[in-house]
Amino acid sequence: MPSPPTFRDFDEARRAARAFLPRALFDYIDRGTEGERALAALREGFDARRVVPRILRPVSAPDLSTRSFQAARPSPFVIAPTALAGLVRFDGEVLAARAACAARVPITISTQSSTAIEAIAEGAPGAELWFQLYVWRDRAETWSLLERVARCGVDTLLLTVDTPASPKKVHNSRNGFGIPLKPSLRLGADLARHPRWTAGVMGRYLLRRGGLPTYAHYPPGAARSVASAIxxxxxxxxMVLDEPFVRELRRRWKGRLILKGVLAASDAAQAFALGCDGVVVSSHGGRNHDSAVRPLEMLPRIREAVGPSVTLLADSGVRRGSDAAKLLAAGADLVLLGRAPLYGLAAGGQAGVAAMLNQLTEELRGFLAFSGAPNLAELRSCEWIG
Ligand SMILES: Cc1cc2nc3c(=O)[nH]c(=O)nc-3n(C[C@H](O)[C@H](O)[C@H](O)COP(=O)(O)O)c2cc1C
Structure with missing residues (x-):
């Protein structure tokens, strides 16, 4: 059984995750790309933005509820797609989906997840599952994957558009973490130094599933474990997607379509012109383009370009409720969380994800109270510096 969460905030959860996970896996989750400047810039951007607190306008119970995509939600959070989340804990994607369900937060399942969408839907009944698409070279297989996704009741699809090349991640090659996962002395020593993970996660997969976790959406035959190449x-x-592809996807996918990984105002406008229902303003958590701008600085321009009525989501670098508040004030309607729920999962399984969602929500509520904002919409009327 995973130990109950003992962390009080993101930083403590991250430390617990670092202690629990093999170094190779922790670095894969935690780190950026190239010189990790984009990752550092995300933190600097949030830290530099400050709000002018207001007084004598009592806000005793700030309202975090929001309406987006015709649904009322108790908070603006969504769990972002993260590949191989099932490596963090045994059945990690199901545990995260159950926690998301209890918090009434949507969770986005990656094409590269280690549990298939059908099994997650079955293991977490009632969860609002969204799906993230990476496009396979074989389009017919891609369309049939989307049919499976639709059959699970998923109505929201995120097409990731910000990864036209493989990001250079020196830590992964140094640690021996990659697909295929190559056995090495270094990796062996890493596993030996993290026996709770090696027995509790890897061991359970070997015992109960007869092998290492796979990229679960690949059809039989092509479905390989993380220890083997596709x-x-x-x-x-x-990875190199164009406008005709988005048009075709729009025609085929009957549900909501959201482009993930947009930073230019004109690209956001193009997405809506192509019939998309939303965009995720994102620098992929500082994991892709090391010189990319920050979502926080692009959101106001994007909002201005697309108008007030369409839905903007944003992510990258959210560690605190205050970070989320800053994205919402800059023009986002919903905020995606990538590493935060993964660290909650590592630190305490399902209860850890629940604790992380709850802590971020309460931090956000506190931020509104300190800022004199009775609800999320009022964040935009606050006076911001920086
Ligand atoms: C370990 C890990 C795996 C990820 N895998 C995917 C993925 O499969 N598809 C995708 O669109 N984004 C992926 N992302 C990016 C997240 O969806 C999200 O944009 C990013 O993590 C947000 O930044 P944050 O981690 O600082 O919250 C991944 C992120 C992490 C940390």
Missing amino acids: GDGRFALD
Whole structure:
């Protein structure tokens, strides 16, 4: 059984995750790309933005509820897609989906998840599952994946558009973490130094599932464990996407379509012109383009370009409720969380994800109270410096 969460905030959860996870896996989750400047810039951007607190306008119970995509939600949070989240804990994606369900927060399942969407839907009944698409070279296989997704009742699809090349991540190659996962002395020593993970996660997969976790959405035959390469070229990822592809996807996918990884105002406008229902303003958590601008600084321009009525989501670098408040004030309607729920999961399983969602929500509530904002919309009327 995972130990109950003992962390009080993101930093403590991150420390617990670092102690629990093999170094190779922790670095894969935690770190950025190249010189990790984009990652550092995210933190600097949030820290530099400050709000002028107001007094004598009592806000005793700030209202965090929001209406987006025709649904009322108790908070503006959404769990972002993260590949291989099932490596963090045994059945990690199901545990995270259950915690999200209890908090009435949508959770986005990655194409690269280690549990298939059907199993997550079955294991977490009632969860609001969204799906993130990486496009396979074989389009017919891509469309049939989307049929499976739709059959699970998923109505919101995020198409990730911000990864046209493989980011350079020196730590992954140094640690021996990659697909395929290559056995090495270094990796062996890493596993030996983290026996709770090696027995409790890897061991349970070996005992109960008969092998290492797979990329679960790949069809039988192409579905390989993390220890082997994707041998079948039809399932290689088609990372360079164009407008005709989005048009075709729009025609085929009957649900809501959101482009993930937009930073330019004109690209956001183009997405809505193509019939998308939303965009995620994101620098992929500082994991892709090391010179990319920050969502926080682009959101106001994007909001101005697309108008007040469409839905903007944002992510990258949210560690505190105050970070979320800053994205919301800058123009976002919903905020995605990537590493935060993963660290909650590492630190305490399902209860850890629940604790992380709750802590961020309460931090956000406190931020509103200190700022004299009775609800999320009023954050935009606050006076911001920096
Ligand atoms: C370990 C990890 C795996 C990720 N895998 C995916 C993925 O499969 N698809 C995707 O669109 N984004 C992926 N992302 C990016 C997240 O969806 C999100 O944009 C980012 O993590 C937000 O930044 P944050 O981690 O600082 O909250 C991943 C992020 C992490 C940390």
